[in-house]
Amino acid sequence: MDTSLSWIKAYVPDLECNAKEYTDAMTLSGTKVEGFKEFDKNLDKIVVGKINKIEKHPNADKLVVCQVQIDEDGTEVQIVTGAPNVKEGQKIPVVLDGGHVAGSHKDGESEKGYRIKKGKLRGVESFGMMCSIDELGSNSNMYPDADPDGIYILSDNPEYADAKIGSDAIELLGLHDVAFEYEITSNRVDCFGVLGIAREVAATFGKKFVPPVVTQTGNDEDVNKYISLEVKDPALCPRYTARVVKNIKLAPSPEWMQRRLASVGIRPINNIVDITNYVMEEYAQPMHAYDLDTIEDRKIVVRKAESGEKFTTLDGQERELDDTMLMICDGKKPIGLAGIMGGANSMITDNVTTMLFEAATFDGTNIRLTGKKLGMRTDAQAKFEKGLDPNNALEAMNRACQLVEELGAGEVVGGVVDFYPVKKEPINISYDADKINALLGTDISEEDMVKYFEAIDLIVDKDKKIVTVPTWRQDLERMADLAEEVARFYGYDKIPMTLPESSATTGGLSDKLKHEKIVRTVVEGYGFCEGMSFSFESPKVYDKLCLSEDDTLRKSIRINNPLGEDYSVMRTSALGGILSSLSTNYNRRNKNVRLYELANVYIPKEIPLSELPDERMQLALGMYGEGDFFTMKGVVEDVLYRLGLKEKAEYKPDAGKAYLHPGRQADIIYKKHNIGFIGEVHPVVQKSFEIGEKTYIAVIDMKAATDMADAYVKYQGVPKFPAITRDISLSMKKEVTAGEIEEIIRKAGGQLLESYELFDIYEGSQLLKGYKSLAYKIVLRAKDRTLTDSDANQIMDKIISSLAKKEVVLRQ
Amino acid sequence: MKNKLKAIMESAMAQIGASEKLDDLGDIKVSFLGKKGEITSLLKSMKDLAPEDRPKAGQMVNEARAKIEEKLTIRKKEFEQTMLEEKLAGETIDVTLPGKRLARGHRHPNTITLEEVEDIFIGMGYEVVEGPEIEKDYYNFEALNIPANHPAKDEQDTFYITKDILLRTQTSSVQVHEMEKGKLPIRMIAPGRVFRSDEVDATHSPTFHQIEGLVIDKNITFADLKGTLQEFAKRLFGEETKVKFRPHHFQFTEPSAEMDVSCFKCGGKGCRFCKGSGWVEILGCGMVHPHVLEMSGIDPEEYTGFAFGVGLERIALFKYEIDDMRLLYENDTRFLNQF
Incomplete structure (x- = not known):
């Protein structure tokens, strides 16, 4: 929403402020000014001049030398120009030596404008410049009377013909003005019009608000003889008003109207179109004009379209409609898409003689949905979508007719056709100054509150303590809303700052968040950087991961309206994200990359969803470069330990993950629960993600893991008695895993086994083919005595004999 | 005897003063205080003195011995100090070289x-x-x-x-x-x-x-x-x-x-x-x-x-x-x- 300062001042005549003060004050009272443009920022020393004489330039065919009168005393300056459209006797804008213009004819407006100094053009002195509209920072769209290819000939416009020579041309052209751009929130429908903003301005600055006085209009004919009305769907069209104007005389609208429209970026066209636009801006009520002679049966029917019905809007586009869309029709055919755009078949043309003005109210949601379905976005639609006040429609209609009469644009027929079955009434809200103060934490007097209410035209019954809210303020429903009005005009900045003095609460992180924090700290210690990926990804990721058709990871939640196929399914695993990130790093030649992500994954209970899915936090680790499977495994072991999973987890090979190396993958089992997996990425998958090095990943399901976490730590006494250490070197078939060996050692070692550690692995010529050797350091200790050799031997014998059952023997 | 002791002392002091390294001190110590050293010989030759002169002469020799030992100790400390300084000088590092850090990861x-x-x-x-x-x-x-x-x-x-x-x-x-x-x-x-x-x-x-x-x-x-x-x-x-x-x-x-x-x-x-x-x-x-x-x-x-x-x-x-x-x-x- 835009307004110019001059347009606001038309309704708040006593307003005196500069653009900055206006911006600050309005923003603080709730009408946020996003920015402003001062039209005269780069315009200086530009006056109305008159060309007294034009002579040929002695040295250039395309230039002429003009003697330009620049004041009423007859002072002349010589100006050389190449403009083709100058003639003796014309009045033009002239920038004098040392003056400033906002743009150039060729490039239009520029940020800092251009300084104009006297100089020589092909040897002839020139003391200024005659200006085109572009040089004044505007264009011929906004000043239709200006020649787009030459000097702006002011005297061609009857309204400027009598301008005093030497007077301020900027003033004459209405360029001593500022355009403000606002961010209007969706609840303030009234502020989508200049009048609504002006009311806020008046209240903010404590000035009088003077809205236009709309007078009775129309001749003594009866509009009902021209048109009849039938609204078939009152729910979608709560009000429809229509009036008729005959004997239309199309002409340019007056300068004041053109300037106001131009100041908010609307191109002046002709009096009728301009009035329609003007009233839409002023009252925030879109209007439409139909050529009455195109309306068959002289009848307006408001109905829903038929499914598949085709209609050509006035932009020439044929549109296919469905049966939810509201149409304006005549006795035979559709003539307008309600609230969005009129039809090509009924629009007013230069030959119009009689027209029908429409000001209606439509259901905002329906308009919004129709616009969305048809891919249309018009100014009218943007306003209707907000849900307009039906009481405003007739006021706007009458204002438009008043302007028609004032501008002499036609003869308004008496009376109005008005369909308005359920009148919208103002509502009453009671107020209680104490309660409002209690909510705001202020001490504002009731008197002041009443003053604020009245400043925005709320009607206050001080005895009953009731405010009557006009229907244009549909956002005011209860006392909290009134509290905001009080706060706005009292000043948000004046409300004190306190801290809640209420009951003390203990703050803190949830256990889940605490666990996540632990994980971050641990893995960062191992060189992993935290990454973040989108929660949605491409279903192609499943193929890149070589997942089988029936893999459960493929059972993902699809977004109904995704940004594209690449963002269309909610991730069921953090793998895709971590591998893509590794790939990005690899492509950018980053070495030794280690990344982790704490990623929520979304596991549907059924598809399509009928209840919310299971959201599970996964810790995903991925790395390439230095390190191998066991580097990654070490990180996982430490993470689990620090999370409180202090027992030894089992790493079960052949985890069945297609995306991992078949011989280098394991499920991580803790107390019989699967809590994740680890492995080297399968070379095919590694290739499909374009990572050129061996890549290792691990994924831990945080919930499964932390469900078994035991934060309890009991101090174990520092051993008082010495330990006995025995090294054993074992020979076995290759297939036997260290995990199996260790399980046997644990079981056979019993209470006195303090620890064991694998310190050597050997496979080679000294062993039989298909065999390997593992060497363990075994530490035995008793808590209550010094172990004897025979104690140790007994345990070692038990371990060795248990191992022998698995064909694991001491290496000779 | 007295003169002889004086000559020995002067020689010892001169040798200690002229010594160039720690090892020299060992040799000097042996040549004066060792079993066959000059002071030791002097002590041994005490038996040739009159019994009444012996305590005084013994005292003189012992004092001389103590002086030599003290001088040797001082000289030894000087050598050690120099050696330590030389060693440390040789161990000088470029402190502007980068520190060694664990490659820790970073939070987002x-x-x-x-x-x-x-x-x-x-x-x-x-x-x-x-x-x-x-x-x-x-x-x-x-x-x-x-x-x-x-x-x-x-x-x-x-x-x-x-x-x-x-x-x-x-x-x-x-x-x-x-x-x-x-x-x-x-x-x-x-x-x-x-x-x-x-x-x-x-x-x-x-x-x-x-x-x-x-x-x-x-x-x-x-x-x-x-x-x-x-x-x-x-x-x-x-x-x-x-x-x-x-x-x-x-x-x-x-x-x-x-x-x-x-x-x-x-x-x-x-x-x-x-x-x-x-x-x-x-x-x-x-x-x-x-x-x-x-x-x-x-x-x-x-x-x-x-x-x-x-x-x-x-x-x-x-x-x-x-x-x-x-x-x-x-x-x-x-x-x-x-x-």
Whole structure:
């Protein structure tokens, strides 16, 4: 929403402020000014001049030398120009030596404008410049009377013909003005019009608000003889008003109207179109004009379209409609898409003689949905979508007719056709100054509150303590809303700052968040950087991961309206994200990359969803470069330990993950629960993600893991008695895993086994083919005595004999 | 005897003084004090003296012996000192060479920022809670006073899964879950991921994070909201930070406001970051709408509260002067290693 300062001042005549003060004050009272443009920022020393004489330039065919009168005393300056459209006797804008213009004819407006100094053009002195509209920072769209290819000939416009020579041309052209751009929130429908903003301005600055006085209009004919009305769907069209104007005389609208429209970026066209636009801006009520002679049966029917019905809007586009869309029709055919755009078949043309003005109210949601379905976005639609006040429609209609009469644009027929079955009434809200103060934490007097209410035209019954809210303020429903009005005009900045003095609460992180924090700290210690990926990804990721058709990871939640196929399914695993990130790093030649992500994954209970899915936090680790499977495994072991999973987890090979190396993958089992997996990425998958090095990943399901976490730590006494250490070197078939060996050692070692550690692995010529050797350091200790050799031997014998059952023997 | 001793002493002193290295001292010691050394010989020759002269001569020889030993010790210390100095001089290192560090990883700038925010609010007695990212329409919209077909719903460009299930567009949904638990008073913040159907560019991302705040208790005022958020801003951006509250509109708060903070880059003078205004818009907030309280079963006559929502990325981008939001989701380690 835009307004110019001059347009606001038309309704708040006593307003005196500069653009900055206006911006600050309005923003603080709730009408946020996003920015402003001062039209005269780069315009200086530009006056109305008159060309007294034009002579040929002695040295250039395309230039002429003009003697330009620049004041009423007859002072002349010589100006050389190449403009083709100058003639003796014309009045033009002239920038004098040392003056400033906002743009150039060729490039239009520029940020800092251009300084104009006297100089020589092909040897002839020139003391200024005659200006085109572009040089004044505007264009011929906004000043239709200006020649787009030459000097702006002011005297061609009857309204400027009598301008005093030497007077301020900027003033004459209405360029001593500022355009403000606002961010209007969706609840303030009234502020989508200049009048609504002006009311806020008046209240903010404590000035009088003077809205236009709309007078009775129309001749003594009866509009009902021209048109009849039938609204078939009152729910979608709560009000429809229509009036008729005959004997239309199309002409340019007056300068004041053109300037106001131009100041908010609307191109002046002709009096009728301009009035329609003007009233839409002023009252925030879109209007439409139909050529009455195109309306068959002289009848307006408001109905829903038929499914598949085709209609050509006035932009020439044929549109296919469905049966939810509201149409304006005549006795035979559709003539307008309600609230969005009129039809090509009924629009007013230069030959119009009689027209029908429409000001209606439509259901905002329906308009919004129709616009969305048809891919249309018009100014009218943007306003209707907000849900307009039906009481405003007739006021706007009458204002438009008043302007028609004032501008002499036609003869308004008496009376109005008005369909308005359920009148919208103002509502009453009671107020209680104490309660409002209690909510705001202020001490504002009731008197002041009443003053604020009245400043925005709320009607206050001080005895009953009731405010009557006009229907244009549909956002005011209860006392909290009134509290905001009080706060706005009292000043948000004046409300004190306190801290809640209420009951003390203990703050803190949830256990889940605490666990996540632990994980971050641990893995960062191992060189992993935290990454973040989108929660949605491409279903192609499943193929890149070589997942089988029936893999459960493929059972993902699809977004109904995704940004594209690449963002269309909610991730069921953090793998895709971590591998893509590794790939990005690899492509950018980053070495030794280690990344982790704490990623929520979304596991549907059924598809399509009928209840919310299971959201599970996964810790995903991925790395390439230095390190191998066991580097990654070490990180996982430490993470689990620090999370409180202090027992030894089992790493079960052949985890069945297609995306991992078949011989280098394991499920991580803790107390019989699967809590994740680890492995080297399968070379095919590694290739499909374009990572050129061996890549290792691990994924831990945080919930499964932390469900078994035991934060309890009991101090174990520092051993008082010495330990006995025995090294054993074992020979076995290759297939036997260290995990199996260790399980046997644990079981056979019993209470006195303090620890064991694998310190050597050997496979080679000294062993039989298909065999390997593992060497363990075994530490035995008793808590209550010094172990004897025979104690140790007994345990070692038990371990060795248990191992022998698995064909694991001491290496000779 | 006396003369002989004197000559020996002079010789010893001269030799010790002229010694060039530690080993020389050993030789000197042997040649004077050793079994066959000159002093030892002298002592041995004492038997040739008259018995009455012996004690005095013995004393003289012993004194001489002690002197030589003392001189040897001093000289030895000198040599050791020199050697140590030489050794240390040879061990000189280039202290400007880089230090050896463990290759630790780095937290994501979003997380660092979030943890700072969490710490501030935990210090003020707030609980940190979470809610589902895939959410029911009711919690994301309806219970927040945004009924079906309300234009505010469209403004948020929601991703839908089904008609009633969506990707939450705001962490405000967590407010409703907390209120429904029926445990009052409430002081919570709820950080989390939210989703809006915005194309990826330098300032937009379809996935980003918000931190929601909610306080509900008896006698909570708009002034409390202002004071709390001022405290937050000062702790996050520095004690000198100023705050400004502007009226705004949110469906689920009334009165509503947006809070600006004085630009922490230029201190409010106006710079590229604050687009010359000296202020940076940082969050939306307001008093919880009475209808929202009612819908969650809280009596607005008895309880009031305030709520606020901060964009996490917004703070992180400003704080670290990151000019392109896409960097946050590319996970390039050259970027991540900087935090």
